[in-house]
Amino acid sequence: MKYPTLRAWCAAALLLPAISALAQSSAQPSAADARDALAKKEGEGDQSALLKQTLTAVDKQYSMIKKGQVQVTYDLNYAYIGQEKIVTDIGTAGLTLFEIENVSSHTVTNTISADYGILNNLTGNVTLPAISRYATVKGHSGISNSVGDIGLGARWQPIESRRDSANYTVTGNVRLPTGRSPFKIVSGSGQATGSGVTSFTGGLNINRIVDPVALFGSVSLGGSLPAKHLYQVTGTRILTRVAPGMNIGFGMGFAYALSYGITTTMSFQESISAGSKLRFADGLNAKTSTQTSGMLNFGLGYRVSPKTTVNVSVGIGVTADSPNMSLGMNLPLAF
Structure with a gap:
């Protein structure tokens, strides 16, 4: 019978620690394993991409797509107004054209927008809204379902x-006046779904992404062509021409990435519109007061896939001329 030599015993003694370490590493997770488990998985994307998609949902003005690409988006919005200014009459005591009265207005807007990359740094856009509006004024209620004002940008x-x-x-x-004009509505025949005038808007948008936050802001200036050749009875007079005033808008906000799949947003938007000039058939000219609309918005974005982020938002009116509340949802459509 052969016994192990001294050399064999030494070799076994040297191998035992290595075998023991190998067994322990296979039985217990190491620090590297923990890092791998917590690391971002394939397909999750990164926070910068998620923030860019959120910016696109918050305001389409921030999105740019590559040349030749097409992007279609569906937006659903609900707005409630508890008070608004309506046309009454101009009497001998003075102008009462936009007297505040208690009204209830519910508006649901479904919008399909399509973006096309003309160049890598130039994007064209078409928006087609479909509007359903229900309102109650002085005990009378009416509902209208119609296409809104089509936009080209x-x-x-x-x-x-x-x-x-x-x-x-x-x-x-x-914005083209394809919706139902408020200047051609006969009392009791329904609600307007458009502005009734062609409008133009130019603006500048700024955004910067500093992971995990994206900051954004905007400023805009707009004007409208006058509505001519009208024949709308307002009390005892007939309205024949309306020239809307210029308007200026600005906004600011931020988006914060809570994780690789969820973002939150908060923003404020305000628009100041100068008074409109009115002309009546009897030669009377009048001007309405300046209107200020401000909205505070809160949103949540959820990434359902690497290329699709669904965003929901709620807005609160902070001025008398703003909607009391608005709810919105933004959903990119893939083809």
Whole structure:
């Protein structure tokens, strides 16, 4: 019978620690295993991409797509107004054209928008809204279902996007009076679904992503063509012409990525519109007061797939001329 030599015993003694370490590493997770488990998985995307998608949902003006690409988005919005200004009459005592009265207005807007990449830094846009509006005024109620005002727009990014600097986008939009005009509504025949005039808006948008936060802001200036050749009875007079005033708007906010799949947003938007000039058939000219609309918005974005983020938002009116409340949902459509 052969006994182990001294050399064999030494070799076994050297191998025992290595075998023991190997057994322990296979039985217990290491620090590297923990890091791998907590790391971002394939397909989750990154926070920067999620923040960009959230910015697109918050305001389409921030989105740019590559040349030749098409992007379609569906938006659903509900707005409630508890008080609004309505047309009454101009009497001998003075102007009472926009007297505040208690009304109830519920508006549901379904909007399909399509973006097309003309160039890598130039995007064209078309929006088609379908509006359902129900309102009660002085005991009378009415409902209207119609196409709203179709919008045509473009966005241009003069400077290439950089991760560590602000990004600028110049915007231009034209809104056509394809909806039901408020200047052609006969009392008791329904509600308006459009503005009744062609309007133009130009603006500048700025955003910067600093993970996990995206900051954004905007400023815009708009005007409208006058509505001519009208014949709307308002009390004892006939309205023949309306020239809306200029309007200026601004907004600011931020989006915060809570994780690789969830973001929150908060923003404030305000619009100041100068008074409209009115002309009546008997030669009387009048001007309405300036209106200020401000909204405070809160949103939540949820990434359901690497390419799709669903966003919901709630808005609260902070001025007398604003909707009392609004609810919205944004959903990108893939084809």
